[in-house]
Amino acid sequence: xxxxxxxxxxxxxxxxxxxxxxxxxxxxxxxxxxxxxxxxxxxxxxxxxxxxxxxxxxxxxxxxxxxxxxxxxxxxxxxxxxxxxxxxxxxxxxxxxxxxxxxxxxxxxxxxxxxxxxxxxxxxxxxxxxxxxxxxxxxxxxxxxxxxxxxxxxxxxxxxxxxxxx
Amino acid sequence: xxxxxxxxxxxxxxxxxxxxxxxxxxxxxxxxxxxxxxxxxxxxxxxxxxxxxxxxxxxxxxxxxxxxxxxxxxxxxxxxxxxxxxxxxxxxxxxxxxxxxxxxxxxxxxxxxxxxxxxxxxxxxxxxxxxxxxxxxxxxxxxxxxxxxxxxxxxxxxxxxxxxxxxxxxxxxxxxxxxxxxxxxxxxxxxxxxxxxxxxxxxxxxxxxxxxxxxxxxxxxxxxxxxxxxxxxxxxxxxxxxxxxxxxxxxxxxxxxxxxxxxxxxxxxxxxxxxxxxxxxxxxxxxxxxxxxxxxxxxxxxxxxxxxxxxxxxxxxxxxxxxxxxxxxxxxxxxxxxxxxxxxxxxxxxxxxxxxxxxxxxxxxxxxxxxxxxxxxxxxxxxxxxxxxxxxxxxxxxxxxxxxxxxxxxxxxxxxxxxxxxxxxxxxxxxxxxxxxxxxx
Numbered sequence: 001x002x003x004x005x006x007x008x009x010x011x012x013x014x015x016x017x018x019x020x021x022x023x024x025x026x027x028x029x030x031x032x033x034x035x036x037x038x039x040x041x042x043x044x045x046x047x048x049x050x051x052x053x054x055x056x057x058x059x060x061x062x063x064x065x066x067x068x069x070x071x072x073x074x075x076x077x078x079x080x081x082x083x084x085x086x087x088x089x090x091x092x093x094x095x096x097x098x099x100x101x102x103x104x105x106x107x108x109x110x111x112x113x114x115x116x117x118x119x120x121x122x123x124x125x126x127x128x129x130x131x132x133x134x135x136x137x138x139x140x141x142x143x144x145x146x147x148x149x150x151x152x153x154x155x156x157x158x159x160x161x162x163x164x165x166x
Numbered sequence: 167x168x169x170x171x172x173x174x175x176x177x178x179x180x181x182x183x184x185x186x187x188x189x190x191x192x193x194x195x196x197x198x199x200x201x202x203x204x205x206x207x208x209x210x211x212x213x214x215x216x217x218x219x220x221x222x223x224x225x226x227x228x229x230x231x232x233x234x235x236x237x238x239x240x241x242x243x244x245x246x247x248x249x250x251x252x253x254x255x256x257x258x259x260x261x262x263x264x265x266x267x268x269x270x271x272x273x274x275x276x277x278x279x280x281x282x283x284x285x286x287x288x289x290x291x292x293x294x295x296x297x298x299x300x301x302x303x304x305x306x307x308x309x310x311x312x313x314x315x316x317x318x319x320x321x322x323x324x325x326x327x328x329x330x331x332x333x334x335x336x337x338x339x340x341x342x343x344x345x346x347x348x349x350x351x352x353x354x355x356x357x358x359x360x361x362x363x364x365x366x367x368x369x370x371x372x373x374x375x376x377x378x379x380x381x382x383x384x385x386x387x388x389x390x391x392x393x394x395x396x397x398x399x400x401x402x403x404x405x406x407x408x409x410x411x412x413x414x415x416x417x418x419x420x421x422x423x424x425x426x427x428x429x430x431x432x433x434x435x436x437x438x439x440x441x442x443x444x445x446x447x448x449x450x451x452x453x454x455x456x457x458x459x460x461x462x463x464x465x466x467x468x469x470x471x472x473x474x475x476x477x478x479x480x481x482x483x484x485x486x487x488x489x490x491x492x493x494x495x496x497x498x499x500x501x502x503x504x505x506x507x508x509x510x511x512x513x514x515x516x517x518x519x520x521x522x523x524x525x526x527x528x529x530x531x532x533x534x535x536x537x538x539x540x541x542x543x544x545x546x547x548x549x550x551x552x553x554x555x556x557x558x559x560x561x562x563x564x565x566x567x568x569x570x571x572x573x574x575x576x577x578x579x580x581x582x583x584x585x586x587x588x589x590x591x592x593x594x595x596x597x598x599x600x601x602x603x604x605x606x607x
Contacts, residue, residue, distance in 0.1 A: 001402065003565060026380045034539075041557040042477065045537035050237045060541070066376060069395030071402055076541070084278040098577040102590055106217075121210040121606055127302055137215075137222050155557075 002073040013079045014087045017059060020075055021092050028093035029074070031100065033081075033107045037133040055081040057111050059089075081109050088114035100160040106131035116165050175203055178588075182211050186289050186592045191576075191603035193595070197588060205583040205591075207576055212602040221568035223487035225251055225533045226526075227508075228566065230321045235568060236604040237318055238549040241270040241310070242602075244323040247566075249404060250542035250553035251325045255535035261448050263327040263498040264405045269443035270322060272436040272546070273310065273340065277303050278547030278599075279387075279436075280431040286426065287358055290367045295357045304352035312339060325533055326429035326506035327499035335458060337444040340387035344437050352434055359427070367421035372582045372594030375420060386549025386571050387428045388598065392420035398545040405499040410442050422597040429440060464518045476521070505533045532561040548572050548599055570604040 008016045016026075034056045039047035049056070059077040064070075079086065088111040090096045100111045103121040108129035110117060119126065130136055180186075180193040187193070190211035196204040202587050214234065220228045233240040252259060259267075263497040280517035309319040312334055315319040332565045333339075358364045374384070376392045389396055415431035417424030419561045464476060499506045509528050513521030515550045526532045539556040549571030556565040575598045582594050 027383050028552070029383055029550065029570045030552060030567070032554060032569075034565045034567075039564060040537060040558040043537070045559040047558075060552075064380065064394070064396055066380070066394045066396075069397060069401055071396075093383070094379060095574055095577050098573065119210075121213045123210070130215065135218075160275055 003076075005076045005078070007078045007080075010084075010086050011033070012083045013057075013059075013077070014089055014092070016077060017061070017089045017094055018022070018076075020061050024063045024072070025075060026066075026110050027062045027064055028095055028099075029060040029062045031060070031089075031096060031103065033103045033109055033131075034058065035107060035131065035133045050080055053080040053082070055107055056104070057081060057086060085102050085110045085112045087112050090114045105129065108132060108160065133134070172382040173586050174198070182208075185500065187595060188285055188289075189600050189605075191600065191602060193579075193591065193598075194519050195583070195588070195591065200588045202586050202588060202591065207579050209537065209576060209602075210606050212606040214603075214607065216607040217568065220563050222562065224527075224529070224561050225325055225535070225563060229323060229562065230319065232536050233319045233321055233602050235280070235570065235607065236547055236551070236572075236601045238601060239271075239274035239280045240318060240320045241267075241274035241322055242278075242544060242546050242551065244320060245405075245550050245551050246542060246544040246546070248323045248325050249539055249544065250555045251502075251533070251535060254538060254540040254555055254557055255325070255505060255533065257326050257500050257502055259327055259500050260498060261406070262331075263500075265443045265447045266328050266332060266498060267323060268406050269340075269440045269447075270310070270313065270320075270328075272439045272443075273306055275436045275545075275547055276433050277306050277310075280347070280350075281598070282547075282599040283354065283358075283426060283429050286422075286473050286593070286599075287354070287364070289592050289596045290364060292358060292361070292364065294440050295354045298353055298357075302343075302347045305346045306340075306358050309336065309434050311344050313335060317442055323500065324506065326502060327435055327593055331498050340440060342445070344440070346364075347433065347437065350457065351430060355430065357432075364425065367589070367593050368426060368597070370419075370423075371586060371590040372422045372423055372425075372597060373420055373579070374582055378578060378581050379420070381580070382557075383574040384549065384571075384578055385574070386546065387425055390414065391424040391428045393419035398550050402543065404544060406443075406446075409446065412436075412439050422593050425597045468517070468521065471519075474593050476518075485562065530546070530561060533557060534561050543569070546571050546604075548575065548601070548604075551604075568604075568607055570607065572598075572600050572605040576600055576605060 035054060036047050036049040036056060037054050039049065057079045061075045063072040065072055088096060088100055090100065098120060100114065101117065104110050104117055105119045105122055106129055122130065126141060175196055175198040177296060178195045178197050180195060182190045182192045192208040194206045194425040211356045216231055226251060229244055229247060230241040235243045251374060266527050280303040284296040288296035295380065308317030311317045313336060314322045314329065374388060374392055376394060379389045379392050379394070385396060393416050395416045399416045400414055400416045412435045415428050415435065417428050469478065508519045509523045515521040535557045537557055539554065541552060543550045543552040550569065551571055554567035554569070555563055558564045581600065583591055586594065
């Protein structure tokens with residue numbers, strides 16, 4: 001089994017995935033995103049994000065031998081999200097439909113050239129993208145009812161935690 | 167029936183709370199009579215912000231939340247998560263801990279499969295098989311309870327090893343439970359495998375082709391039921407799986423019946439693995455290294471504020487209280503004092519142990535893997551369970567991504583239901599073994 005890791009410019013992303021599919025990678029194992037806003041603050045570690053870039057998409061592909069069940073290779077593609085939305089790979093791998101919807105739902109990174117881009121884990125009335133680093137973990141939004149309804153006070157897990165270091 | 171009535175279709179909602187749908191999920195079905203024309207699934211009802219929480223708390227504090235991912239096989243999640251962190255931090259885990267992880271993962275896999283087969287049978291009318299199988303599962307839960315103190319919320323692993331060694335009589339307890347599982351599986355096999363009703367409901371329904379499975383990234387028993395023998399334990403052996411003998415059962419047609427047979431066969435294979443683990447388990451505690459610092463010396467240094475290097479040294483504990491010398495940890499935790507908790511005997515019995523304990527659990531201290539990322543896949547109950555962890559060098563994760571196998575199975579559900587009868591929805595949905603905790607995170 002071989003493992004490879006490459007960084008692809010966003011414009012060439014779909015072409016690279018198509019190329020890998022043509023060369024035998026028959027499964028899109030995972031597609032996810034990482035937000036690098038404020039990465040390494042307070043440490044010596046510099047953010048790997050290029051100037052002006054924030055989100056990194058991670059595509060994991062695998063070449064599976066269907067006769068023996070052996071993994072011939074795994075390929076990880078990294079791509080930094082630019083101003084224009086990346087092109088969807090849904091036409092190559094149908095499971096990218098849900099995976100891209102999750103990336104949009106959680107990070108607000110949208111994908112071009114695909115239909116039906118809607119929230120998948122959160123509900124439609126939800127405002128914002130929760131896995132963004134600037135989305136506060138303690139923020140609460142009303143779960144049910146109209147958005148202009150009265151705000152409810154809720155006790156959170158943080159209220160119960162000893163406040164030594166915040 | 168007139169042509170007009172035939173062509174009229176209507177929409178039916180199944181769920182989010184429906185007696186035949188274990189787990190909260192909403193299926194939207196477009197029906198023509200009893201025939202499903204289109205199906206769509208709406209998920210997210212059990213979203214608990216696992217990935218967001220994992221970024222906010224120290225590495226070890228995430229382990230209890232992994233219990234709640236696939237809550238019928240929590241021990242596999244525990245192992246998968248810590249293995250990803252260990253890969254990132256390059257921590258070598260003692261062999262005994264690896265064997266314990268393998269054995270407990272397999273016990274969990276059996277509980278997962280027993281639940282799935284049982285629930286599937288119940289939904290198809292065989293309540294007896296369900297009760298028998300869950301009774302056998304309860305025997306295994308009792309073993310897990312004895313090991314971790316909880317039936318389901320296990321939190322058994324730690325970064326660097328496992329929480330504690332198994333009780334001395336645990337292998338005997340598990341073997342006794344296996345005898346019960348074997349007889350129950352035999353009973354269920356007799357009740358279901360040749361049962362006319364069960365076969366009629368499952369044979370040829372929910373058929374998944376090899377191509378569809380690959381296109382949707384489906385792994386685990388669902389992929390194996392189509393005849394592809396992909397198993398992470400075999401393809402990319404992690405831990406000690408390369409030293410254990412087991413078979414990878416496969417099906418042929420990829421229908422609900424084959425998935426049932428694959429799961430039933432995997433139960434037996436998992437029991438084989440656990441028995442091998444018990445036979446091969448390396449024993450004997452590992453002694454503290456020769457250069458261990460005497461506890462009294464460390465206390466003196468601590469009083470003078472010379473604590474900088476203390477975290478990296480090992481303490482030779484004085485027998486300050488009964489049992490203080492005995493430790494349950496050596497052998498099951500990595501000998502890396504800067505990333506693993508000291509044994510409880512040490513933490514309670516000596517000031518050095520207590521300091522080391524606080525160094526690990528205090529906010530802002532603790533385990534700090536180097537900046538970077540790692541992906542670790544393990545074979546979960548439903549397929550490839552992957553953890554992608556990113557660190558920026560702090561005491562908590564920058565990002566934890568779970569690749570839940572259910573998510574991919576559910577994404578393909580509409581393909582399986584298209585053209586099926588309404589009654590087949592229940593059979594197919596049951597055999598997918600959707601676990602909402604893992605699907606929605």
